[in-house]
Amino acid sequence: MVDVLHKSGTVAIIASVCGCVTVVINLISAPCIRETVTKRYHFFKKRRERLEVLESKWNDLGRRLYEVKRESKGKVVLKSFKNSEWLETAEKLMKDANPLHFREQISDINHFYEAPKCFSQYNAGKEIEDLIGQLDAVHNEGKDFLLVDHAVVVGRLRGSSRTRLLGEAENKIKEIKGYVTGKDFQTIRVHGMPGSGKTEIVSAVNDSILNDYQACSMASSSPSTLPIPDNSPRDHFDKVIWVTVEHEGTESSIDNLQNKIAEQLKIDLKTAGESRADTLANELNELTFLIILDNMQNDFPLKLLGIPVPTKENGCKIIIVSRSLPVCPDIRIGTYVKIQPLSSGEAQTLFEIEAGIELSKLREDTRANAKKMIDEWECLPFTIIWLAQTLKELKNNGGSHVDHVVAWNATFDMLKESPDILDGMNEKAFNILKDSYDALKEETKKCFLYCALYPSGHLIEKKELVEYWFWEGLINGNERSGHIEDMGQAKKIFYELIRAHLVEEIDSPQDQQGLLAVKGKHRMIKMRNLARKMAVHLTNPGQFLIKAGEKLPHARLHLQQEKYLSGVERASLMTNKIRAIMEQPNFSNLSTLLLQNNPIIHLHENFFCNMPNLIVLDLSHTNISTLPQSASYLKKLTALLLRNCPNLKSLPSLENSEELLLLDLSDTPITKLPDGMEKLTKLIRLNLSRTCVGEFRAEVVHALVSLEEVLMITNDDSVAGSLLKGASSIEKLGFLSRLAILQAKFPDVEAFNSYVVSKTHHLYKLKVYLGDVSCTHETKIRKNSILFIKSDSHVKGQPVTLPGETYELHIIRNLDLHWLPSYSLDSLKVINISGCESLVYLFKRDTLYNLPNIEKISVEKCPKMKALIESKGDSGDLLPFQLQPHLDHLKVIHISDCENLVYLFRIEMLQSLPKLKKISIRRRQVNNYNTANEPKELVLVDPLELNKTEYEGKMKGNNPDQEQTIWSFPELKMEIITSHQPNPSFSTSSVSKRMMNRNSSFDHKGVFLQSTTQLTPHHISNLQTAMSSPQSKLDKDIRAAVL
Secondary structure (H helix, E strand, C coil): CHHHHHHHHHHHHHHHHHHHHHHHHHHHHCCCCCCCHHHHHHHHHCHHHHHHHHHHHHHHHHHHHHHHHHHHCCEEECCCCCHHHHHHHHHHHHHHCCCHHHHCCCCCCCCHHHHHHHHHHHHHHHHHHHHHHHHHHHHHHHHHHCCCCHHHEEEECCCCCCCCCCCCHHHHHHHHHHHHHCCCCCEEEEEECCCCCHHHHHHHHHHHHHHHHHHHHHHCCCCCCCCCCCCCCCCCCCEEEEEECCCCCHHHHHHHHHHHHHHHHCCCCCCCHHHHHHHHHHHHCCCCEEEEEECCCCCCCHHHHCCCCCCCCCCCEEEEEECCCCCCCCCCCCEEEEECCCCHHHHHHHHHHHHCCCHHHCCHHHHHHHHHHHHHCCCCHHHHHHHHHHHHHHHHHCCCCCCHHHHHHHHHHHHHHCHHHHHHHHHHHHHHHHHHHHCCCHHHHHHHHHHCCCCCCCCEEHHHHHHHHHHHCCCCHHHCCCCHHHCHHHHHHHHHHHHCCCEEEECCCECCCCCECCCCCCCEEEECHHHHHHHHHHCCCCCEEECCCCCCCCCCHHHCCHHHHHHCCEEECCCCCCCEECCCCCCCCCCEEECCCCCCCEECCCCCCCCCCCCEEECCCCCCCCCCHHHHHCCCCCEEECCCCCCCCCCCCCCCCCCCCEEECCCCCCCCCCCCHHHCCCCCEEECCCCCCCCCCHHHHHHCCCCCEEEECCCCCHHHHCCCCCHHHHHHHHCCCCCCEEEEEECCHHHHHHHHHHCCCCCCEEEEEEECCCCCCHHHCCCCEEEEECCCCEECCEECCCCCCCCEEEEECCCCCCCCCCCCCCCCCEEEEECCCCCCEEECHHHHHHCCCCCEEEEECCCCCCEEECCCCCCCCCCCHHHCCCCCCCCEEEEECCCCCCECCEHHHHHHCCCCCEEEEECCCCCCCCCCCCCCCCECCCCCCCCCCEEEEEECCCCHHHCEEEEEECCCCEEEEECCCCCCCCCCCCCCHHHHHCCCCCCCCECCCECHHHCCHHHHHHHHHHHCCCHHHHHHHHHHHHC
């Protein structure tokens, strides 16, 4: 046994010796060409110490890498600034030189039999030494990138936003980027509501452009510029500058904006003084830039800022991101991109993503409540995300629920039971609009808060709202130069509110006269849900009492604290179900009380006793029969509105309300004016439309010296239904120097003529009825119109004098009218004649000289009418073109049920109708004329008199007798409608213009109506043959074809 052990030890010793010899030989001979034995031994012996040095150098490079990354974060630099390459090299080296890789390789050698490890230890030591050198080199190179100079920065990445881009966002990003990289537009305006995602979308555009540059920089060695597609006028941007505009006053905002641009250009503006803008402009003129101005609210001229105007030549672009559409006055916006809120469905999807709950899994009532909240918060991404996160936090704080869905149902139940929580949530959401509100002028803020008196979602008539502002004194009445609703100040306020997205314009489906509203002419506004919530919140501290549209059966003013009511300035209980108010509230500071749209039949007799400062009182659309006597002591009252009160019979005296500007009793059955009218010397508007007031006494008219608007088209049928009974009243009316709007029924033509002759004022709006007013056509008549119904239009044989402000003349059922008189027609735009059985010609030729502004002519149910215009002048000869009357504005001619119409006018008149677009002729039957020279049938057109006609087809109505045929005249750029169908085989498309000059032999030269006795199908066939004949025979063949 001892021998065996002895032999084994001997073998081990020999092996160790052999191993050491082998190592020594390798150390001496292997790399003998490059290294000395001492150096190679150093790698082996110092390997552990050098590992510690490696770890220290590795940590140093890690810190430098962090610093360079921090300095370079979000910055896209020129290709010549190779920080990206250094970062890539450093990150790879940090991975390769990790000390942990070597700790496992390096170990102690304690025995000769471990000698074979010596060679691997040597290799590790040598690799460590090499890595230390690389770490030192890369670390030293990193010093150049510790500071990224502004001169090398092309732009800054905005980074991904927390707001998820849904709906049309991706398409908007592509659209805006296309405008930026294309050559068609130099300035792009991106606008939309606060919170709609404008900044996020434009940020994505910014990042996309810079990422394209980075990708190109790393893949190409082309010149250091930002590449843009080939269709661009320039192939690079030198700078992409993003600036968020702050608003602290105009001057400070401009300075702040200039400083931010200068910072990115590394320019010192402190020493620039008054040449700050020039200093910026000089620097930017050397660059091809893209400047993005985010949150732009004010209208700053670019020249004032120091930004050169972008052009196709300089290749520069500007994106302006704003809530509204301000315009920099010295540039032309190339294109606009509107960012809309999400649709209801998209908003719900965003809510589900952020909240982590599918609405379909909630209870039906909870789901409905959630959807309602989302819609009320305007479907804005910002507010929806905040709503989801807030509710999620409430759910998580509400205790542990095993079931996730149960927890969400419980959260919404908690909101119902704790309105204070919801109010708190709303208040935070208001911050998105609060900046817009704070930026308003003080007078605009007051007018905006006034809008909160209306119910949620209510469509507010602009006219009504402006008048409230005016009666209340919120806008300065001294600045108005015309009608209240047209005040420039009010228009500016609407413009501000719409720009701030606090209200939105709505096209009313019908205007006030029951006619379709003009497309694009906004007559109504609506407060946005979030804006109204904010307005109510801002007025909560006792300034407003708002209980509008809440379906309240009782006012319950007695439940309010006395101290609270005494501080209220405006109260709105409109649109409820209140039938009576039996309290006597102490509204000592109240200026506006809105009670309209309630079935109120009674107010407490002392209801108004404690309202000494009441200015505006609206009880319209109520069932009130009279006002309590306490209303007689409202000394500061400026507006009393009692419109459409079907039971109103009387009013108390108004002699103490000397400040009254408006008295509106329209659409009520009241029969007489209240006592004390003579004291209302400041009254501006008196509205008695569709009342039963019987008389407007001369002494009352004389006292109301400030009247600007008199609306007196009543329902009283006695004495022709006119308040203006007696020459004295009419004369006094003419002497009202401030009168601008008049709507009245005159008892007869003589009375009206007397008023026109005596009036000393210029009317802004005019609507006058004369004659049989029991047959009302008011809903069809627009402003500045005069309507004669079964009334003569002459006074003592002379035509009645029309006011110069008359735009429309309507004559209905005048049995003695043979033609329209030629006197005082200069301002007319519309003439409408109906049921005048004696009418033969609408105009004599001389009359046309007095119609320079006529746009539409309509004649209906005039059975004896032969032509629109008398065929010959006084001499019977044709007038030269220069002497013919010119109807330069006439666009439409409408003829209906004029059975014996022969023609409209002579063909030479066509040259005097340059804007004629449409002729409409409708007849139910045709009576034969037995005169040989008159046509027996209405024919649309003589082919010799027009160059081209095209048959377009029939248009049928409910009555077969009213079948219509439409003919188009491309050369005249108009269409003609007639109730007769022409021969569809007839075509004159190739008739030359020369034919139009060959009509002198025809007796009837009406432009559009000719006799079929002169043009039969046989003649048409011959004409078609003639049209194909050689030019030399053309005149002869045409004459033969039609004779």
